[in-house]
Amino acid sequence: MQLDPIPANKHLIFIGGGHAHVIALLMMAMDKPAGVRITLIxxxxxxxxSGMLPGLIAGHYSFDQVHIDLGRFCRYAGIDFIEDAVTGIDPVNRTVQCLNHPDFSYDLLSIDTGSTPALTTIPGASEFTTGVKPVKELLDYWDDLQDRIMQGDDNQDIHIGTVGGGASAVEVLLAMQYKLQKMLGKQQRRTSHLHFHVICGPQQILSAQNKRVQNRYISVLKERHIEVHTGFRVARVKQGRVINADGESISLDEILWATTARGADWPAKAGLECDDNGCIRVNDYLQSVSHPEIFATGDIADMVNYPRPKAGVFAVRQGAPLLRNLQAALSGQPLTRYKPQKQFLSLISTGDRYAVASRGPFSFAGAWVWRWKDNIDQTFMRRFSDLTELPDQTPGATLTIENPDMRCGGCGAKVGHSILNRVLKQLPRPTNNIEIGLNRPDDAAVIDVPADKLLVQSVDSFRQLVNDDFLFGQIAANHALGDIFAMGATPHSAQAIVSIPHASDEIVEQRLRHLLLGASKVFSDCNIGLIGGHTSEGNELTLGFTINGLADRQQLLTKQGIQPGDRLIVTKPLGTGTLFASDMRSQAKGRWISQALQHMLQSNYRASQILSAAGAHACTDITGFGLLGHLSEMLEGSNLSVRLWLDNLPVMDGALACLRAGLLSSLHPKNRQFDALIANLDDFDSEANIELLFDPQTAGGLLAAVSADQADKVIAELQAAGYSEACAIGSVRQDGNTQVVLS
Known part of the structure; x- marks a missing residue:
């Protein structure tokens, strides 16, 4: 028997996708330490x-060009990615708390969450201004501002200003001015009603830069008719104006806040030693001075011996030394000191394709500097955007486990009794009529089935498709419940079947807890709970459930029962098969997968109730056989045909692009056998929305046949219940042939 791969016995967590972290993770992906589970939250x-953000605002770049796709990168690198906000850490118990996940346990922790302007220190700033960070909020505001100005009255003056005279404030304002004037100019509209201001507390803008840079920007701002208010320290903000300590005010319709940045509150609350701005104080090893198992880099960190400006160049250069010291800490080796450079190259843009460069006392500017900056930035981003599959690599030997125990099979492969008991105690207990279950564990569960009910039972299990155990638990539960909902039954109870990769007891316990708590979240929303199951250790993670449901005989829905004149209604968009096939190849955009997950997390419970109440004639859930495969089951033996409206098919973002690229699920070719059902397939070229018919779904929606006079009402109720893309996709006809006609 071959030995298993070295099981994970340590957990390294990265909090935040800052520049230092993405560099460290990129380097680590090429030489991953053995025996270490790595998670990015x-x-x-x-x-x-950050270096390309002004270019995005100015319209020189697209959103994807200036964003590192963490989801796609982590898939490429074999790193678990958790999309959530961290709300705190517990250094004593070594856990991370998140907004929407159970706690994560760590052995080693690294923090690179950046910083944001200090809005809470000035009265009114939080209510009446928009910070230049977080970037997502800034970009949402920018989209809204552009819409308002383009739809507004050119005869009404609009004053737009930044509070703060540093590089980020000046760059963002110049970029906004450039883009707005360009947009209005294309429509031959006047721009003189737009007025721009820089509110600067010091006596000079760009106080961190040398005199040559300052003078260049003073000239640029003057040429662009941007008014600079130096020596004006804002003491409070009210609607439409900023006010200093002397009561003097400047009227502004739109206020951007770009003052001294602060770190998040939770590191200091957790007891980490921080400076007055909430930045974590670190030593020469980028290690917390108060908690040696925690590292910090980028804007959230403050090197006590080498204070430096909060500039992206320092964060990028911290990536390599951070990686070296994390690897050394994991293997018990000595750490290496890091001393940042004193002088650095600064490249600041002016909104248009022009930039100013400086290093120490030197400065130069021009369109060629912008091209130089653009080349540097795009080269940096290509390190992440051009990712394909990892080449064959021999795993790094940073960590080794001598003579690892051979893992047993059969009952010896079960998860340990103490681990299982600790996890089960954290799960909610069923409240319905369970004679014996987790409330009174025994060899088997015992259910009291009411005499007037039918027992509806289904089982489903599959391999992990997303490296977030809590979300995977929810998706697997939703998927398993689909058959119960499709039959109009009410879920009653569930049993779990879990296989978890070999790892240390601590890692196995955390994974099992996240999986079952995720599933229990879904089950609790359906007023049921887990009553038992089986766990084992294996080479990969799989999760499944046996679901019990109860139904009245007269309310039971089946696949058959479709009638002439019916409308076919789907409750969710299609596309999970191709999206996750693309994700496994590191080709899907992270936001596509994030949006797909939200659809997969949506339960069909309420949809089932709506369809049952409307007297649906037939219903099924759309899963592995794809829309056409499950539709063929509904039509079997009916002598009915369906006119399918291709343009009405709801589709997830990115799915058509993946299909056009030929990124298909492994089940897709087998589902192609159902194309014989289509009567007029030859009338259509190979179109992506036709391929969508064969795409296998996970945790997909319901497909129901509803009478034509009820269809509009049912769709309205589904959309009101949160199934925003529910729609009719076809009609049923009586023509003596069982076939599908595309239109």
Whole structure:
């Protein structure tokens, strides 16, 4: 028997997708330490590269060009990606708390969450201004501002200003001015009603830059008719104006806040030593001075011996030394000191394709500098955007486990008793009529089935498709419940079947807890609970459930029962098969997968109730056989035909692009056998929306046949219940042939 791969016995967590982290993770992906599970937690699936943000605002770049796709990158690198906001850490118990996940346990932690302007220190700033960070909020505001100005009255003056005179404030304002004037100019509209201001507390803008840079920007701002208010320290903000300590005010309709940045509150609350701005104080090893198992880099960190400006160049250069010290800490080796450079190259744009460069006392500017900057930025981003599959690599030997135990099979492969008991104690207990279950564990569960009910039972299990155990638990539960809902039954109870990869007891326990708590979240929403199951250790993670449901005989829905004149209604969009096939090849955009997950997390429970109440004639859930495969089951033996409206098919973002690229699920070719059902397939070229018919779905929606006079009402009720893309996709006809006609 061959030995298993080295099981994970340590957990390294990265919080935040900052520049230092993405560099460290990119390097680590090429030489991953053996025996270490690596997780990245970020509230953004696509994180912005700050150096290109003004170019995005100015319209020189697209959104994807300036954002590092963390979801796609982590898939490429074999790193678990968790899309969530961290709300706190517990350094004593070594856990991370998140907004929407159970706690994560860690052995080693690294923090690179950046910083945001300090809005709470000035009265009114939080209510009446928009910070230049977080970037997502800034970009949402920018989209809204453009719409308002383009739809507004050119005769009404609009004053737009930044509070703060640093590089980020000046770059963002110049970019906004450039884009707005260009947009209005294309429509031959006047721009003189737009007025721009820089509110600067110091006596000079760009106080961190040398005199040559300052003078260049003073000239640029003057040429662009941007008014600079130096020596004006804002003491409070009210609607439409900023006010200093002397009561003087400047009227502004739109206020951007770009003052001194602060770190998040939770590191200091957790007891980490921080400076006055909430930045974590770190030593020469990028290690917390108060908690050596925690590292910090980028804007959230403050090197006590080498204070430096909060500039992206320092964060990028911290990536390599951070990686070296994390690897050393994991293997018990000495750490290496890091000393950042004193002088650095600064490249600041002016909105148009022009930039100013400086290093120390030197400065130069021109369109060629912008092209130089553009080349540097795009080269950096290509390190992430051009990812394909990892080449064959020999795993790094940073960590080794001598003579690992041979893993047993059969009952010896079960998860340990103490681990299982600790996890089960954290699960909610069923409240319905369970004679014996987790409330009173025994060899088997015992259910009291009411005499007037039918027992409806289904089982489903599949391999992990997303490296977020909590979300996977929810998706697997939703998927398994689909058959119960499709039959109009009420779920009653569930049993779990889990196989977890070999790892340390701590990692196995965390994974099992996340999986079952995720599933229990879905089950609790349906007023049921887990009553038992089986766990084992294996080479990969799989999760499934046996679901019990109860139904009245007269309310039971089946696949058969479709009638002439019926409308076919779907409750969710299609596309999970091709999207996750693309994701496994590191080709799907992170935001596509993030949006697909939200659809997969949506339960069909309420949809089932709506369809049952409307007297649906037939219903099924759309899963592995795809829309056409499950539709063929509904039509079997009916001598009915369906006119399918291709243009009405709801589709997930990115799915058609993946289909056009030929990125298909492994089941897709087998589902192609159902194309014989289509009467007029030869009338259509190979179109992506036809391929969508064969795409296998996970946790897909319901497909129901509803009488024509009820269809509009049912669709309205489904949309009101949160199934925003529910729609009619076809009609049923009596013509003596069982076939599908595309239109």
């Amino acid at each position: 970020s509230n953004l699936v696509q994180t912005p590269y």
